[in-house]
Amino acid sequence: MNADRQVTPRCETDNCGHPMTASILITRPDPAGTTFAGMLRTKLGENCTICTSPLMQIEVCANLPDLVGTGTLIFTSRHGVEAFAQLTDRRDIPAYAVGEATGQAARDIGLTVTVGEGDAERLIKQIVADKPNLPCLHLRGEHVAAPLAETLTSAGLETHEAVIYLQRPCPLSDEAQRLLQKPDPVILPLFSPRSARLAFAQEKHSNWQAPLHIVAMSQAVADQVPAGRASSISIAATLDAMAMVQATERAWIKANRLEGC
Numbered sequence: 001m002n003a004d005r006q007v008t009p010r011c012e013t014d015n016c017g018h019p020m021t022a023s024i025l026i027t028r029p030d031p032a033g034t035t036f037a038g039m040l041r042t043k044l045g046e047n048c049t050i051c052t053s054p055l056m057q058i059e060v061c062a063n064l065p066d067l068v069g070t071g072t073l074i075f076t077s078r079h080g081v082e083a084f085a086q087l088t089d090r091r092d093i094p095a096y097a098v099g100e101a102t103g104q105a106a107r108d109i110g111l112t113v114t115v116g117e118g119d120a121e122r123l124i125k126q127i128v129a130d131k132p133n134l135p136c137l138h139l140r141g142e143h144v145a146a147p148l149a150e151t152l153t154s155a156g157l158e159t160h161e162a163v164i165y166l167q168r169p170c171p172l173s174d175e176a177q178r179l180l181q182k183p184d185p186v187i188l189p190l191f192s193p194r195s196a197r198l199a200f201a202q203e204k205h206s207n208w209q210a211p212l213h214i215v216a217m218s219q220a221v222a223d224q225v226p227a228g229r230a231s232s233i234s235i236a237a238t239l240d241a242m243a244m245v246q247a248t249e250r251a252w253i254k255a256n257r258l259e260g261c
Contacts, residue, residue: 022185022213022255023049024248025176027195029056029167032078032241036189039245044252053176055198059166060086064139067093071133074159076120076148078105080139083165085109094132098123101241118239119218120146127152134158141165143194145220167194172202179210185231185255186210189248191217196224213251217244 024040026033033052040050058079064087073095075081081102091110097103103115114130116123124146127136135158138149142163149161172180179186181204190196196216199205211231216222222233234251236243 021049022187022252023051023179024187024189024252025179026050026052026189027055027172027176027199028052028189028191029054029058029079036241036244039241040248043245043249048252051173051176051179053173054170055172055195057168057170058083058141059168061164061166062087063162063164064088065137065160065162067137070135070137072096072127072136073111074123074127074136074138074148075102075106076123076138076140076144078102079141079165079167081105081109081111084139087164096123096127096132099240120144120148124148124151124155128155128157131157135160137162139164141167143167145193169198172199172204177202177204177207180205180208180212181210183209183211185213187213187215187248187251187255189215189217189244190221190225191244193220193224196221200224200226200229211255213255215244215247215251 026037028036033054037050037052041048060083067088067090070093073093075095076098078101082105095106095111095113096116097106097113098116098120099118100115103113106113116126136152138159138161140161140163149159152159188199190199212229214222214225214230214233216233216235217239219235222235225233234247236247
């Protein structure tokens with residue numbers, strides 16, 4: 001994966017040739033969005049304008065199956081862990097987590113967890129190599145990037161799945177729309193392909209005037225940005241929140257011309 005791959009970068013100035021101040025728009029669902037905003041404020045200071053406007057709302061649904069006989073749990077998001085914690089007190093089943101943030105959430109609720117390298121494909125390879133206790137149960141949202149249960153079952157590891165939370169689309173707030181309709185640059189971190197699709201499906205997206213500097217979690221996320229809609233696209237070095245903080249910080253510095261043209 002290429003870190004911070006820049007696409008058609010350009011310096012942003014107002015009509016008088018003066019640099020414009022870039023803002024950051026965070027669209028992650030809460031509480032992850034608020035946490036990410038706090039990480040950025042710690043890095044960039046209070047002079048950084050940050051707007052939070054989730055594109056999705058997480059809704060737990062009571063769809064957890066009977067866990068008797070389940071050998072291994074699989075989580076591909078911290079939302080799955082949080083929903084699991086609300087739905088059951090069971091903490092005695094070993095688990096896999098897609099990455100460190102999800103793994104930490106699992107540890108925080110008392111699960112014994114093996115942490116993957118950050119994406120579903122590598123997690124699948126790890127589980128196949130480990131041959132954990134069967135059957136496995138993938139606890140997920142209604143939208144997933146990879147058919148994990150189907151792939152593991154095809155590889156000879158019986159795996160079931162249950163949708164225990166929903167990801168309801170949300171419109172951008174009025175504050176976010178006003179930010180995007182001004183000519184000042186906006187840094188837009190995007191953590192998933194669905195977030196990218198939802199961002200550019202907004203009803204008023206054709207009215208956006210802000211030069212957009214996209215910070216994508218992965219190439220798959222960057223691929224969902226419509227051609228010509230971004231002044232630059234950079235990709236985080238690794239699939240975790242800290243890498244996204246670092247990539248967002250670099251994009252913010254460049255957009256604010258702290259390094260000069």
